[in-house]
Amino acid sequence: MVKTFDILIIGAGPAGLTAAIKLGETGLRIAVLEKDVFPREKICGDALSGKVMSVMKRMPEGIFSDFIANIDKTPSLGIRFTSPDMSYVDVPYVMARADGSGKTPPGMVEHAPGYICSRSRFDKFLYDKCREFKNISILENTIISKVSIDNGIVTAESVHNTYTGKMILGADGVHSVVRKSLTAYHENKNHTCLGIRAYYENVSGTHEKNFIELFFLKDLLPGYFWIFPMPGNRFNVGLGMLKSQVVERKINLSKALTKIITSHPQISERFKDAKLIGKFEAHPLPLGLQDEVRSGNHFILLGDAASLVDPFSGEGIGNAMASGEVAADIVKACFEQNRFDADFISQYDRRIYRRIMKDFSYSKIIQRLARSASLFNFVVRRASRNKGIQELLTSISTDERIKKKLTNPLFYLGLLFK
Ligand SMILES: Cc1cc2nc3c(=O)[nH]c(=O)nc-3n(C[C@H](O)[C@H](O)[C@H](O)COP(=O)(O)OP(=O)(O)OC[C@H]3O[C@@H](n4cnc5c(N)ncnc54)[C@H](O)[C@@H]3O)c2cc1C
Numbered sequence: 001m002v003k004t005f006d007i008l009i010i011g012a013g014p015a016g017l018t019a020a021i022k023l024g025e026t027g028l029r030i031a032v033l034e035k036d037v038f039p040r041e042k043i044c045g046d047a048l049s050g051k052v053m054s055v056m057k058r059m060p061e062g063i064f065s066d067f068i069a070n071i072d073k074t075p076s077l078g079i080r081f082t083s084p085d086m087s088y089v090d091v092p093y094v095m096a097r098a099d100g101s102g103k104t105p106p107g108m109v110e111h112a113p114g115y116i117c118s119r120s121r122f123d124k125f126l127y128d129k130c131r132e133f134k135n136i137s138i139l140e141n142t143i144i145s146k147v148s149i150d151n152g153i154v155t156a157e158s159v160h161n162t163y164t165g166k167m168i169l170g171a172d173g174v175h176s177v178v179r180k181s182l183t184a185y186h187e188n189k190n191h192t193c194l195g196i197r198a199y200y201e202n203v204s205g206t207h208e209k210n211f212i213e214l215f216f217l218k219d220l221l222p223g224y225f226w227i228f229p230m231p232g233n234r235f236n237v238g239l240g241m242l243k244s245q246v247v248e249r250k251i252n253l254s255k256a257l258t259k260i261i262t263s264h265p266q267i268s269e270r271f272k273d274a275k276l277i278g279k280f281e282a283h284p285l286p287l288g289l290q291d292e293v294r295s296g297n298h299f300i301l302l303g304d305a306a307s308l309v310d311p312f313s314g315e316g317i318g319n320a321m322a323s324g325e326v327a328a329d330i331v332k333a334c335f336e337q338n339r340f341d342a343d344f345i346s347q348y349d350r351r352i353y354r355r356i357m358k359d360f361s362y363s364k365i366i367q368r369l370a371r372s373a374s375l376f377n378f379v380v381r382r383a384s385r386n387k388g389i390q391e392l393l394t395s396i397s398t399d400e401r402i403k404k405k406l407t408n409p410l411f412y413l414g415l416l417f418k
Helices: 014-026 050-057 063-070 119-131 177-182 243-248 253-263 317-337 347-369 373-385 387-394 400-406 409-415
Strands: 002-004 007-010 030-033 074-076 078-082 088-092 114-116 136-139 146-150 153-157 162-165 167-170 192-201 212-215 224-230 234-242 275-286 299-301
Touching (some): 007 014, 014 030, 014 119, 050 063, 063 119, 088 373, 114 224, 146 167, 146 177, 153 167, 167 317, 177 299, 192 243, 253 275, 317 347
Parallel strands (some): 002 162, 007 030, 078 212
Antiparallel strands (some): 074 114, 146 153, 192 234, 192 275, 212 224, 224 234
């Protein structure tokens, strides 16, 4: 059976759902085609950064305040970086306020800079918001196996149906069928990280302000092991490593994670009374390390399907949502001006570069520097003793200039004298 819409969005993750919500008020007929059924799990660290909050604040009125008031989540106020020699430094997030006063202006929702919220809850929240628009149909249990474009018509096929439209958004994650069907993309193992995560109950020794904890252990560099506190004495625990290293060193991620939890001299102590909930699960993270085709005639790729994961931090949710927001703007312009050609749509790539990829150029260099255990030990040890460096690191997440500073060798030379 053929079903006709204006816009097809493949994948109901943060990227696809954000694009749909931002297009909701246009009245265009939108189909969100999703292989799973909500609520569904997504393998993730579950950490929502300030970028996620910013995108949600620009969604239709009431969505952000509803998230803050009603969704079960743990507020997070900063990051603890632990270096290979187990020195650590606490980096609180900067509380960014529109008026720079440090106070919440009247009418603005009071919120923490970041949260840890299970993806089954968070994605279901966005899904529910999407369902409030009559012109959006979310079709679950629909696996798209092939996409094609012919004579200005986009076609997506599932086992039982064919869906057509004028524009298609590929928000179908790292194994994107849209990307495979419409571009010549090939995975580069140096540009993919493999992550494995598990849920635990009762991990001890967490930070009093729920800082998320990143442990840059020697065998994982430039990847890391993490412990993120969640509501109900639960913890998201996992590790991420470059795929090229996993393949080259024949690493079994489950064994590597188990070894840290059960035998690492300091970390295993914290898991003495902990209990595993469910099982270990792994999934790739496509790092934004190269220029790729992200749009073309009648199509745009979003989120993981466009490799928009930060190469150093592994953050992908905020970038996925930001790409959904930008894509929605471009799609509106396509319909207003009746232009669906690659040339017109390429403004998407330019905006993604300015909003996301430009910042990655610093993450890329920091990721390369982070391969050295001794440099990591040195920076963290200095930072843990020096308030000035701590304040500098505090601004990393909000100030691009600080990231730039960290990529300059003179910064590290300067630390010798601090
Ligand atoms: C172990 C791990 C830990 C991570 N931790 C964090 C973290 O703490 N914070 C953070 O910001 N990021 C984290 N990330 C990255 C983050 O999970 C992704 O960047 C983010 O989910 C990307 O969102 P998306 O909407 O692009 O894709 P996804 O969330 O992957 O959504 C894609 C959707 O498309 C659907 N789909 C796929 N194929 C098809 C098909 N053929 N037909 C129909 N539907 C389809 C899927 O079911 C899914 O619902 C982590 C990733 C991993 C693997």
